[in-house]
Amino acid sequence: MSASGVRLDDPGRSVLLTGNEAVARGALEAGIAYASSYPGSPSAEVLEVLAALAEERGFYAEWSVNEKVALEGAAAASLAGLRSICIMKADGLNVALDTLTALSASGTKGGLVVVVADDPGAHSSVKEEDSRYLGKVAHLVILEPADPQEARDMTVAAFGLAEQLRAPVMLRCVTRVCHASGNVVLGTLPPKPAGRPHIGCQERYITHVAYHRIQEERLAQAREIGEGWPFNAYQGPPEPEILVITAGPGYLYAREAVEVLGLEGRVGILKLGMSWPLPEKFLLRHLKSASKVLFVEEVEPFHEENVGYLVACHLEEVFPLALYGKKSGHVAGPKGPGLGEIDVDTVIRALAALAGIPYEAQPGDYGREARELVKKIPRRELGFCAGCPHRASFWALKTAIALDGREVVVLGDIGCYTLGAGRSGHYLMQTVHAMGSGVGMASGLGKLERLGFSQPVVALVGDSTFYHAAVPALINARYNQSRFLLVVLDNGTTAMTGHQPHPGSGVTALGKRVPALSMEEVAGAFGIPVTVHDPYDVKGAVEALYRLLRQDGVRVLVLRRAYALLTARQEKKPRVYVDPKRCLGDACGCHRFCSRVFGCPANTWDAALGRAKIDETVCTGCGVCATLCPQGAIVVEEVTRNGA
């Protein structure tokens, strides 16, 4: 993340930016006054960059408590006549959707752009969602950039469009746009936002069914704009045999595929910069001349379905025409059609098949060689980072549950602690849904007693999730007299997405120190007893968990410890090493506890010595493994602050 390229006041200059930075740049050029977001991959950097520039550019930026509130804040700025941007990941759109559908009906004033980043393949998400469907439900215009340059260009254009239509415009990015770097030609930075924000006494922004007509009219208007919209473009022969309809990075893959196969004379590419509403006339013009259409898009067959419907409505004009894509199975990534990301190879294979060209993507021994090479790559399991307090928390929880002896149900949540559903967390989590849902479910399970449900219930949330979505569920549970233990895994930041602050951390997005809103205060105000414990003190944490598991009602345990990587950056870390004389190696009953079971990436095995070993470059010096080694073979050497 770097604000240096984004802030350059040098119109016409070409700088290397990521898609996320390019969106931020576009927003600056559009003269935003308000930016808000809840951190989520792959779009977290947009607000990080904007927040870094907010002071100097004179606008407001915030990490909001959740996406719904973020959107409402940005909408407020819009209603006051200012340009605003709200950034979220696909899952965040689900949270904000209620507000978004209403805003689309009520209309807005200043340009409001909603950036939604989809994560095809779910690299850092728990599910794969194509947010275009939700944009359509909300009657919104959806723009889809293909690369960083377009990300900047479309962001700028989106503000104008939003003001023209007096409704929010959605900018749909995918991971390969957000994280890709490319040269971006900068535009002009406007002077600091001028004009006094104001809502006139005659202005009304109200959601009512009567406005459904306006929403449809607005879409019709947008469709007309789309017909001549420069981001909807065609390139290729005037009468192509095969028409590729694509958007986003799929466009780049399609271009490359045509080139690789030498199909420039037979294939035309129709790129949709506006994925909704469809520029129907523009599309029909090109559909009429083609005999085959190939849809290249991520993740779901959104264009395929909508253009397919258009084709059905105009069958006589376009006949004969065959449609290919995910439904026909031609466009399929490694996981299958409509699943995960696609790449150039996917498109080459599909085009080659349609064009009847034999194509072997992996000539000769390539496949075998590749497989051999893959074997040599060390397997890296998804797990908690070295020094992560969650590892200690999960071990403590596993221990406490075993000691309790009853069949404790563990409800999970979304965050990096979701990794606790895997080996890193000893497979403890039994449910993972959406942010805060574990708490809502716990509230429900806690009420099943009269039906004979007697298992103790534990809900796990992260600190950021606590504020995001656990609070209403907690109120519900407390008011309806449910019973469960809520464990908050508090590492002081939103670690998953790069350590953004949240209401408990006492710093705002603008770096201002403010009074933190502690979980103790929040839950305490609901009359819920709160215990705070340090997970690095595993023994104490086990005792606290064990004790709390046996209590009744709703209770909260905060396992609090600042994330070690954060603190290690700030302080000099203690040196932790294995005393090979005390470690018993394979003669110990622990069977390599530290490296195999506890599994901190810094705990390794010295095969030559037959002893455990600590990778000091990875170790953060947390010393938790030292407290758990049955032989006391791990030594923590405190380092004084001033060196030595």
Place this chain on the structure above:
Amino acid sequence: MPGGPGDLLRQVLQTGQCVSCGLCLDLCPYLQAAAERVVMIHHCGLEEGNCFRVCPRTPTDWEEMDRRVFGAPRADHVLGHYRQILFARATDPVVAAAGQYGGVVSALIIFALDGGKIRGAVLTAGAPGEMPQPALAVSPDEVLACAGSKYSAAPSLRALHEAARRGVEPVAVVGRPCQVLAVRKLQAVQGIEAHHLAGRKVALVVGLFCFWALEPGFHAFLRAVAGKARILKVDFSPESMLVRTDRGPLCKPVEEVRGFIRPACRECFDPTAEFADVAVGSTEYDEAWNTLVIRSKRGEALVRAALEAGAIEVRPYPPERLPALRAAVRSKKLRALEVQASRGESSYLLIPAGYRQALTGRDQR
């Protein structure tokens, strides 16, 4: 008889046969205990393990154990090896007052500490009515603080590992008969580095007589019995539980606590700590004295030295009382065999045929 954590789980933990001796705790990070219930948090995946080797409730070769500890097969199948049975008590009135009966156990430990024979002792701490805890005592005061019987199965041997970690050696262990057996099994483990050392560092094993231990729920029951009064001491006679409090004595029929007896104890074959260096119990009639059974040579040397130093005093065991003791022990052993047979599962009681016959015949002594 090799076995691993899986066998420990199946044969001991899941069948309720664990006696919470505490020795397997801290051998590895996977065996932990809460409220005297030992659980395996994680299966380490090993086929064979020390947890299984040292557990007093995994199969035990009794004849081999007799040879190891005493160098000979046993002649007495009721009381096991012994050199002498005496009545004894502490001479120091403070120790005698603190002790459960005559304070012999505490006196012997303090004597061994003072004379430098040991540097610490694995004991059991805790006020009456509270959950007892393992304790590593390194001073006479700490020994006195642990005096008095706590009637539940405290996992006190956990403190043996603490001693090894802290480098406190050699140590004495005071324990229930099951704990004595566990320590002897630990000492018999060959070729293991380190713990191991914990076993080799035990210089003295003092066993307590024990016919049963109670489930930890007993402590809450006791608090309820005492109400607002402060409990000073708890004792059992064959018929009743006697609670001394700051507001006077209370008495409850023993039937009221029988429900708390730890099921594993019903299968216990060793009420007199047969593998200890010395075993100590009540006299069943004189509260100020203990029964002291000197078993090993090492035990004999200790008692002699303690006598010479005036730490304890002894008198002969009244011969007319011996049959009652023998009968009680014998019937406990026979009951254990019965319970075990009725359960129909393999247990630690691999009692050799000769031992059984000797028990079922008429007691010759």
